[in-house]
Amino acid sequence: xxxxxxxxxxxxxxxxxxxxxxxxxxxxxxxxxxxxxxxxxxxxxxxxxxxxxxxxxxxxxxxxxxxxxxxxxxxxxxxxxxxxxxxxxxxxxxxxxxxxxxxxxxxxxxxxxxxxxxxxxxxxxxxxxxxxxxxxxxxxxxxxxxxxxxxxxxxxxxxxxxxxxxxxxxxxxxxxxxxxxxxxxxxxxxxxxxxxxxxxxxxxxxxxxxxxxxxxxxxxxxxxxxxxxxxxxxxxxxxxxxxxxxxx
Amino acid sequence: xxxxxxxxxxxxxxxxxxxxxxxxxxxxxxxxxxxxxxxxxxxxxxxxxxxxxxxxxxxxxxxxxxxxxxxxxxxxxxxxxxxxxxxxxxxxxxxxxxxxxxxxxxxxxxxxxxxxxxxxxxxxxxxxxxxxxxxxxxxxxxxxxxxxxxxxxxxxxxxxxxxxxxxxxxxxxxxxxxxxxxxxxxxxxxxxxxxxxxxxxxxxxxxxxxxxxxxxxxxxxxxxxxxxxxxxxxxxxxxxxxxxxxxxxxxxxxxxxxxxxxxxxxxxxxxxxxxxxxxxxx
Numbered sequence: 001x002x003x004x005x006x007x008x009x010x011x012x013x014x015x016x017x018x019x020x021x022x023x024x025x026x027x028x029x030x031x032x033x034x035x036x037x038x039x040x041x042x043x044x045x046x047x048x049x050x051x052x053x054x055x056x057x058x059x060x061x062x063x064x065x066x067x068x069x070x071x072x073x074x075x076x077x078x079x080x081x082x083x084x085x086x087x088x089x090x091x092x093x094x095x096x097x098x099x100x101x102x103x104x105x106x107x108x109x110x111x112x113x114x115x116x117x118x119x120x121x122x123x124x125x126x127x128x129x130x131x132x133x134x135x136x137x138x139x140x141x142x143x144x145x146x147x148x149x150x151x152x153x154x155x156x157x158x159x160x161x162x163x164x165x166x167x168x169x170x171x172x173x174x175x176x177x178x179x180x181x182x183x184x185x186x187x188x189x190x191x192x193x194x195x196x197x198x199x200x201x202x203x204x205x206x207x208x209x210x211x212x213x214x215x216x217x218x219x220x221x222x223x224x225x226x227x228x229x230x231x232x233x234x235x236x237x238x239x240x241x242x243x244x245x246x247x248x
Numbered sequence: 249x250x251x252x253x254x255x256x257x258x259x260x261x262x263x264x265x266x267x268x269x270x271x272x273x274x275x276x277x278x279x280x281x282x283x284x285x286x287x288x289x290x291x292x293x294x295x296x297x298x299x300x301x302x303x304x305x306x307x308x309x310x311x312x313x314x315x316x317x318x319x320x321x322x323x324x325x326x327x328x329x330x331x332x333x334x335x336x337x338x339x340x341x342x343x344x345x346x347x348x349x350x351x352x353x354x355x356x357x358x359x360x361x362x363x364x365x366x367x368x369x370x371x372x373x374x375x376x377x378x379x380x381x382x383x384x385x386x387x388x389x390x391x392x393x394x395x396x397x398x399x400x401x402x403x404x405x406x407x408x409x410x411x412x413x414x415x416x417x418x419x420x421x422x423x424x425x426x427x428x429x430x431x432x433x434x435x436x437x438x439x440x441x442x443x444x445x446x447x448x449x450x451x452x453x454x455x456x457x458x459x460x461x462x463x464x465x466x467x468x469x470x471x472x473x474x475x476x477x478x479x480x481x482x483x484x485x486x487x488x489x490x491x492x493x494x495x496x497x498x499x500x501x502x503x504x505x506x507x508x509x510x511x512x513x514x515x516x517x518x519x520x521x522x523x524x525x526x527x528x529x530x
Binding site: 056057095127128 | 423430
């Protein structure tokens with residue numbers, strides 16, 4: 001939080017060419033504020049994940065700018081990446097531990113995170129005893145402990161069944177409303193994108209650039225019934241059309 | 249769901265014992281068969297019957313040297329003394345092999361070039377027949393306790409290094425990225441991620457090495473004969489004085505030691521990683 005930033009997360013004319021010559025991203029400009037939830041959809045391999053990896057610092061971009069406070073990022077991976085030898089609670093403590101948060105400060109925050117994702121009564125279980133949805137919840141709770149301003153989600157619910165996915169979407173939205181973070185979410189599911197976001201971006205096939213940008217006209221809180229709303233269907237249809245165009 | 253899975257499991261539990269017990273009975277049967285049918289006349293004493301082996305070596309406490317014409321003495325007390333000596337050799341050898349093996353594997357996990365530099369020599373150590381080292385060890389270290397420990401280290405170290413290294417290096421990229429994102433140092437990464445993740449693999453290595461250290465202790469006895477006799481020396485001694493019941497007893501005792509060590513490390517491994525590792529817990 002040392003640098004005063006205009007935006008919670010900002011990409012300016014960002015481009016990325018990997019050492020092997022793969023041109024992953026081309027001239028991507030995007031800024032996200034706290035209280036905004038932006039979702040990127042696009043064909044497989046279009047560089048959506050690379051965008052998150054650059055934001056988090058896992059990759060270094062080759063052109064343009066990326067401005068974000070790296071100490072205040074929560075990153076939720078495709079896999080829950082829970083440590084199998086740690087209980088749910090111990091897993092949630094991990095990131096705080098790595099950042100040297102003392103146990104006195106940590107305990108109430110861990111409790112809060114676990115309660116927010118509804119895993120308080122499962123805190124002594126090991127990951128292998130959890131369902132896929134519960135694993136993802138634990139992974140969310142782990143990122144919540146540091147109370148980040150920016151949350152990056154790399155297709156976190158892709159492996160879940162439809163019902164668990166919708167339930168987690170609901171929960172993620174209520175987290176978003178409570179914590180008011182800036183969210184950047186990657187997914188293949190148009191319904192998920194529209195349901196969660198304030199904005200949906202469509203990315204082209206490689207090299208990835210943003211080819212469409214939609215404001216989502218629904219306020220929060222959102223009930224899961226908006227999925228059957230005509231406006232929801234219309235927007236989904238437009239995004240779907242753009243995606244068809246984006247495929248090579 | 250529960251009724252479907254419980255029944256086959258119970259059957260499987262029974263089956264787990266029926267198999268080994270059956271094979272054991274067959275083995276003992278074959279032993280008697282060898283004595284009574286395959287061995288004829290003067291050869292019969294070479295394969296004494298199991299109940300004689302048990303009664304002479306395990307149920308008799310002590311046979312004094314010279315008693316009843318025995319040139320070596322025998323009985324359980326001699327076996328226990330030999331066992332104690334061999335356990336000391338195996339335990340010390342294994343402990344050193346573990347410490348050294350851990351250190352090597354950890355070093356090798358930290359840089360590719362260290363791994364490349366050391367790996368060929370570990371393979372060489374592993375591939376070289378231990379007998380080839382015997383004159384060398386004897387000349388340099390002597391033919392004593394230390395030499396026997398050395399044999400244990402040489403034959404027990406490879407599985408520890410190989411399995412520990414494999415465990416340390418096969419952590420999924422996602423976990424490493426999680427550590428990277430949160431600014432973990434090499435040390436933190438090792439302690440919080442790589443070592444715990446390597447535990448199941450480390451215990452597989454330990455279990456193999458523990459068994460090998462017993463082999464080393466018994467085999468070492470045959471070459472390095474100074475000091476207190478271990479189980480290997482006893483086998484050799486009884487063989488030379490044709491005390492075959494005693495010799496078989498010493499062989500059985502060596503086997504029991506190997507099995508005990510193997511089971512013990514398996515049990516410790518289960519205690520430590522069984523609560524979380526999917527493959528280890530049933």
